[in-house]
Amino acid sequence: MASEDPCIIGSKITVRGHISGKQDLVVEGHIEGHVSLDSQLVVEESATVEADVEATTATVRGEVRGPISATRSMVLESTAKVAGKLTAPSITIEDGARFSGEIEMDVELPAGLTAGSR
Amino acid sequence: MANTVIGSSIVIDGEISGDEPLTIQGTVKGKISMAQNVVIDSGATVEADVEGQTVTVSGKLTGNVSAREKLELRPESKMVGNAKAPRIVVADGASFKGNVDMDV
Numbered sequence: 001m002a003s004e005d006p007c008i009i010g011s012k013i014t015v016r017g018h019i020s021g022k023q024d025l026v027v028e029g030h031i032e033g034h035v036s037l038d039s040q041l042v043v044e045e046s047a048t049v050e051a052d053v054e055a056t057t058a059t060v061r062g063e064v065r066g067p068i069s070a071t072r073s074m075v076l077e078s079t080a081k082v083a084g085k086l087t088a089p090s091i092t093i094e095d096g097a098r099f100s101g102e103i104e105m106d107v108e109l110p111a112g113l114t115a116g117s118r
Numbered sequence: 119m120a121n122t123v124i125g126s127s128i129v130i131d132g133e134i135s136g137d138e139p140l141t142i143q144g145t146v147k148g149k150i151s152m153a154q155n156v157v158i159d160s161g162a163t164v165e166a167d168v169e170g171q172t173v174t175v176s177g178k179l180t181g182n183v184s185a186r187e188k189l190e191l192r193p194e195s196k197m198v199g200n201a202k203a204p205r206i207v208v209a210d211g212a213s214f215k216g217n218v219d220m221d222v
Contacts, residue, residue, distance in 0.1 A: 005123065005125065006125070007123055007124055007125035007128045007144075008121070008122055008123055009122055010121065010122035010136070010138040011138070012136045012137040012138040013122050013134065013135070013136035013138055013140070014133075014134070014135045014136050015130060015132060015133070015134050016132045016133040016134075016135075017130060017131050017132010017133055017148055018129075018130065018131040018132055019128065019129070019130050019131075019132075020128070020129045020130075020131075021125070021127045021128035021129055021144065022127040023125040023126070023127040023128050023144075025128070029122075029136060029138075033132055
């Protein structure tokens, strides 16, 4: 059914405004504004995103300008170009990725562990 | 070519434009301005002015439609707004309220 397929914003599409939802989103085109998802976001190599981005996991292969916040994890792959603040418990930046900005990994430690024991 | 699908649990508040076929299953408010075909599936809610080559409505649409080729209102569709297209098909069972301009 439709809700299992990712929602795709194609390479020749521009969306200006607010995108929200619970469905995985694949961006190949251009987005300006705000993206707020309870699901996974993939920014493909052809994509340009100028937006505040929130998702559970974010995979970036394209260009993003704006803060990205993921509740679970974030990967900037080798083709990514990102400027902004990254917030996620786990952030991976691959060799080749270009990034400028701030990184905040706000890890919630399990009970019994303290920050010093990592 | 990848077909853009706005899925059933996605809400877009703003403007969608581009040169690619677009299918909407979710909710869009604002403006849709496409160079190619626009399909508003059953289950979709659109509150927007829609511009496309052909516009096919099976869901709920509130707003003005301007199709360069054809507007088609399918049996379960509900549309409130003005329609402008050289060819307009309204199926049996479709609900429509608004003006029609076929440019005659």
